[in-house]
Amino acid sequence: MLNIFSAPGRYIQGADATAYLPKELKRLGMSGCALMVTSATPRRQLEALWRETFLLQGLNIEIYDFGGESSLDEVAKIKRQAEDHKVSVIIGAGGGKILDAVRASAERLNLPVICCPTTAASDAPCSTVSVIYTPQGVFESCLLSRRNPDLVLVDTKVILKAPLRGLIAGMGDALATYFEADACSRAGKLNILGGSSTLCAQMIAQLCYTTLLEDGKTALEDARRGLLSPSFDRIVEANTLMSGLGFESGGLALAHSLHNGLTAMKETHAFMHGEKVAFGALVQLILEARDNNILSEVLSFCFSVGLPMTLADIGLAKLTREQAENIAQLTLAPHESAHNEPFPLNSKQIVDAIFAADAQGRAFKSGAASVGA
Ligand SMILES: [Zn+2]
Incomplete structure (x- = not known):
């Protein structure tokens, strides 16, 4: 029996960490376009900053509004968005369900995945596991990705604003x-x-x-x-x-x-x-x-x-x-x-x-x- 330990490629936590996201993407060797999957509140708080800082690093960003449930349907929709925009990375900014759906979509395309939790409501951000629910919200299955997120970036100022x-x-x-x-x-x-x-x-x-x-x-x-x-x-x-x-x-x-x-x-x-x-x-x-x-x-x-x-x-x-x-x-x-x-x-x-x-x-x-x- 082997002992196994896994972790995200990098974990960053602190006030205003969001501003460092594009720099980190560059460090990981990413170029072109990133797909950002998010929901209304983080989008309202962070979209202007994302657009400004991504531009400074010469990166493009496409924003997709999450459908609300980490279901196989939603995973397929995110995957389609990523394919349509030929992105080189998928980023989830939001709660656990967004991060789970993003991770499962990135896994299907073998793309790097970045988790930017906007609440500290669960232990989803660092893991390889995506919890999948039916569109009605009943637990369905757990999907395992081949790797942990390449980066987990936690902006404590954003977390502090969450309920x-x-x-x-x-x-x-x-x-x-x-x-x-x-x-x-x-x-x-x-x-x-x-x-x-x-x-x-x-x-x-x-x-x-x-x-x-x-x-x-x-x-x-x-x-x-x-x-x-x-x-x-x-x-x-x-x-x-x-x-x-x-x-x-x-x-x-x-x-x-x-x-x-x-x-x-x-x-x-x-x-x-x-x-x-x-x-x-x-x-x-x-x-x-x-x-x-x-x-x-x-x-x-x-x-x-x-x-x-x-x-x-x-x-x-x-x-x-x-x-x-x-x-x-x-x-x-x-x-x-x-x-x-x-x-x-x-x-x-x-x-x-x-x-x-x-x-x-x-x-x-x-x-x-x-x-x-
Ligand atoms: Zn749990």
Whole structure:
């Protein structure tokens, strides 16, 4: 068994990083035209700067407005745009779905791909994985590209302007990273790249978790006040770089499988990936019979930053056992990473753990409320 670790070609993070994008493209040897796939908000904020700085470097830019879902249809549309304009690189500027669709399109054309996340809402930017949904938003599959993005460029001024909910959801996605990587490692299961984990991936996943605990709450308060602070910077790095490297080279386990199962419930569609993953992490901790100290540490972190801790928090206040059984079946589909847990699982255990996590979350909240009162 080989140990495999992968990462983007380069990661750049900082205030006003956007201005460096064309210079970086030149460094990578790119010329001619770039296809920029984006959505309304980043386009409004950044289009003038893109056009000005690309021109200075003698590069052309074609902008395509993303259709809204990382579906195979959308991947095909982006690919067609790239072919029509004979571009030499595809850039995604936006949220995780844009970056996923861009990565899958670039893979089909064997073109370099650049990810410019405009929120720190998930660990999608650094990875080789594209999550594909149906046009209705139900999880469909994960596509693996041959390589990680050539560049991930994170402009913290842009991230700071994004809705706070994204930053919180990104912390939810990052919260699961350590526990999932740890489950894979204890079980001797493979990471996303089909190899064993490295010490480096384990340490990054662990650092991701401790960074959340140490900086999560402060970063959120700073962001709320519009401050680019060291804590905010560290959380952007945890959500984007550490979580991205940690999940891909460390591996996924139950939390993400449960997320995938949850997406079949339309009531959860209004909730972000990381919000559902956070609840998945709680379910995973219950299934793993983690000790109470870790469970309370995670619950109090979720509470401190406003991450979901109960079924009601993800739109499932009225979840029946029958519906939970369906979620459990999907969680245990043969391709799912739930099988990376260090013990075999059945759907009854998962159903019980879903309701147990909900009960723990509710108890924690009511305890916190009575302390507050
Ligand atoms: Zn995720």
